Amino acid sequence: MSQDTERYNVGGVWLSQPFKIRRLGHVGITIRDMDRSLQFYRDLIGFKVTDWYPFDLRFPEAMKDPAFRDAKTVFMRYAGDHHSFVLLNRPAHAILEADPARRYEGGITIQQMSWQVGTLREVVNADEWLHTLGVETQRAGRDMPGSNWHTYFYDVNGYINELFYGMEQIGWSGFSKPAPMHARLFDERPPLPQMSEYAEVNNARAEGVDLLSGMRDDELPETYDVDGILLARPFKVTQIGPIGLFVPDVDDTARFYQSRMGFRLTESVTYRGYTVHYLRVNTEHHSLALFPMPLRETLQWSAETTTAFIGIQVANFAQLKAAYEFLSRRGVPIASWPRELMPGIDYAFWARDPDGHHLLFYYRMDQVGWSGVPRARTTGHSDPREWPEVIEDDYAYQGMPYLGPLG
Ligand SMILES: [Fe+2]
The missing domain is CATH 3.10.180.10 (2,3-Dihydroxybiphenyl 1,2-Dioxygenase, domain 1)
Incomplete structure (x- = not known):
């Protein structure tokens, strides 16, 4: 079937793929020393940790090995998205992920590049389409923490891309979702339609879940005047x-x-x-x-x-x-x-x-x-x-604005 000449209805618009990437949402990298990386990315750069878990819940057997006890995956944000930057233990990934020679010994230290599409239907259709085209896929479903629906697949070099929809938003309270809400995890392409997140929160409240029992990161002393904050x-x-x-x-x-x-x-x-x-x-x-x-x-x-x-x-x-x-x-x-x-x-x-x-x-x-x-x-x-103190730039401050307070 010649998909290259097909066109696809994406929200009422014909496109040459059954989805449209809107932006880069997050990136994951593998690192050697979590404490050292947190000092860099959290303390110096300013990402806040929203959640972390032992190396990978997808490999429970490996977690029994003492060598993996300290292997964490750490999710970090700079704005409302639950994660924009993810740090993963490199040695653990090199051992456990499929085809390590191709990806990690070859020097690929990006564990994922994750691109936001507009709807869950786009994710589901993309997953099906990529399968049809013979693109090497990794997995589809919905990961927790983060709540985003996704399909993961490899490019021609072995870099992993993700298309996702519906990233959990961290609001003014700074708390990520409570652990009991992680039950709505999917490890396969979901049937459509799915209940809204609002309905999921209603259910959690009805079950007596403490909505402020998720993670909230600390911050260092705030001593710099950054444009008034x-x-x-x-x-x-x-x-x-x-x-x-x-x-x-x-x-x-x-x-x-x-x-x-x-x-x-x-x-x-x-x-x-x-x-x-x-x-x-x-x-x-x-x-x-x-x-x-x-x-x-x-x-x-x-x-x-x-x-x-x-x-x-x-x-x-x-x-x-x-x-x-x-x-x-x-x-x-x-x-x-x-x-x-x-x-x-x-x-x-x-x-x-x-x-x-x-x-x-x-x-x-x-x-x-x-x-x-x-x-x-x-x-x-x-x-x-x-660099001078002040520059001429007629094209400054265009493109996507940052939403919300600076801190
Ligand atoms: Fe992701």
Whole structure:
């Protein structure tokens, strides 16, 4: 059956896939030392832990092995989404997940890239469609904690993607869902329709569940005036992504993300003879950047991971400068990167996490509209030590706004 020429009704609109990715929702990475990573991602960057559990409830037998006792999965947020960043124990994953040679010994330290679609029907139809096309899938259902309905599948390199709908929202109280509500977990494609989350909460209340018995993280002393609000660090993360990956074949990989996931190619850049593809899912210049593997060595990037970068957006330019000063004063290694390889972003710096992942700190990205034409390249601003106090930027503060208070 030739699916490539088919069209699909997505909420009353014909599309070439039975779903539409709206944005990157969360990313999971494997790490070697949870305490060290929490110090980095929680204390320095400012993510809050919403839940954690022993390595993986899907492998109860392995949990009896003392070697796995300390292997946690930790869920973290910067806003309402229950998790935007997930930390997982690398040795445990390397042993237990299928086909470890392909994924972990090959340097894949991204455990998942999770893309938000609009409805549960899109998730279910996507799962069925990807199966039909022969895409290697991993699992479908609904995970707890987090409550999001999903399908997981591999790209042509073994990177795991997730399409999800319905992420649990953490509100003003800061509490995640109580454990008894995790009973509505699904480990297979769910039949439709499903009850609403509101109805699930009604049921929990009727059963006498304490709605404030979930997890609520602590915070360090809030001593920095961040645009009028006291916070524990002089900046606030307002979005995650884009993601940059080193891959063996950028063309083949780009084809997968375009034909199977609906990405659009914004532009390609040639650097020292290598081609880099920048792809988007919405109006952002790129949500995913694909770099040829040999470029990793040319750029002297970490050989420990095939992740080129993970984007971390902060609220404004002043906070970006403050983040640079804050992190560099605390000894976080800051790296440089050729200007040619950051189209769509003018001011940015790279901070290295304890496992060699590079976080791309920036404050704004070009938005690409109906014409699909990216704007002409801006001039270089790669060294934060040379940044001015105030900049000219007619394209500042466009795109998706951050909702809710900074802290
Ligand atoms: Fe996920």
